[in-house]
Amino acid sequence: MSPELVNLIIQATGETLYMVSVAALVATLVGLPLGVFLATSRKGELFAAPKANATLGVVVNATRSTPFIILVVAIIPFTRLIAGTSIGSSAAIVPLTVAAMPFIARLAEGAIREVDGGLIETASSFGASPLQIVFKVLIPEALPGLLLALTLAVVSLLGYSAMVGAVGGGGLGDLGIRYGYQRFMPEMMLAVVVVLIVLVQAVQTVGDYLARRVNRRLRHL
């Protein structure tokens, strides 16, 4: 493989990492609180707001059921508003983030709901405020599950990032389509696939390791 092609791969990998990491970061900052809210706002719960819970649930489901490639195109005006342009890696971060937010929110909700309700009751009986319960009980207790959820979200983002080539987002997927498929360069396709596999493996391994490290529940089983 020529040095130019190797450079292309390195550049595309950099773009992918840039898009995925920024999107994952922003989506976590929004999705995690959203997930906490979804997990604590049903009737009789900590921040009981059944109407808001139901409404958010519908929005989350709607976003999640829209195919990503459609979402990318459908929110171009929004992307332009945020990023100033609808083309390029930075612009691609917008749809990636929009898609990852509800995904992370749902996974976080699941992880938070796994926490034993007795612990919420316990902290309440000690006079803990709802926010103290979230930060001192729910998030620390759900941490292993939350880390696995984030790992899954990052892996999914790696997959999604391949599609943003459609709006000139660049990255590994774009490289694979344009060189590997359209110019019929199987070695390029192979290289892209290998890099993606390595990235996914790395993310999953790190995620699993961190989740195991913070999990004190099964330590001695």
Added chain:
Amino acid sequence: MNAHQSLAVAAPIGRAEPLELAPTMAEPMVRFEALSKVYPAYRDKPSVHALQDIDFSIARAAITGVIGRSGAGKSSLVRLINGLEKPTTGRVIVDGRDISALSGQPLRLAQRAIGMIFQHFNLLSSRTAAANIALPLEIAGWSRADIKARVSELLELVGIADKHDRYPSELSGGQKQRIGIARALATRPDVLLSDEATSALDPQTTRAILDLLANINRELGVTIILITHEMSVVRQLAKDVVVIDGGRIVERGHVADIFTHPRHPTTQNFLAEALGDAVPVSLASRLDSQPVPNGRAVIRIHVRGTDTGDTVVARLARELAIDVALLSARIDEIGGQQVGSLILGIPGGEAAWRQVLFYLAQHDFAAERLGYVA
């Protein structure tokens, strides 16, 4: 089988008045005033009257047992005391404050004066023993240095100073409950609520935990409210007992009085289980309601009080010259008094057991005829 036909005997000596708890100090620690709790109908479930006509006080610095079967309303009672639920009518006064009228930050401050321990310990798996104990202190906004000192003190108090850095998953049930107790006491509460705290523990560990609670009550003067379905727990620890059934208080008083003279059937059932008043299965299957030729009358003597039951059998046999058969016996010491029952077989027909009965009545023992065996 009319085996429980009572025989007319003299009223038991020293019957106590179980309807009023003697206050140890002027102001009770917890006072329920005309309280009821109704959970409204929800979807296809009808409304539930969890508690009705609850009107009683819990003495300061004492250990009070609240006993009832599951579904009797014990959990609702606990949640009303620590303000996790509001009464439908009436009030709950804790240490002179109407906790049922508080909400938000004032409620949270009041809750910090009430410690609680749980059946399943409810420790955070993500925190070490020390960090679990620190939780209520962090919630109350203590400084880091104060927390550190207080946690060491508490670990020492509950006897697990060496488990400082252990996670709950590395500890036994008894050790976990010790952490639970230390955590509950962290903010120096005036009241400790124990919600079935020993129900998940083996008998030996239960004993150790109950001893620890007794020490805490004695040395720190903390009022302890024991919620349980086990009479043995109440017996070992409590001074006063409240029996609830179907959301109502059916009986209350000093443990020694209630145990010696239970009035309500629910209390009697609890006692029968705890004391072995129940007729052994093999004997019950052989019991006949009609006299059996050349058989024995089976009678049960209730031993309630300081008088010892063992000598009465010997005296009875000697003075009446009757070969009394001891069929079953169980005697425990409760609050310094002997409590239990003896089941005897009396040969010699109607005349003999009437004589026995008369003898027992003379000596102030309550007895009943259960039936006859061959």
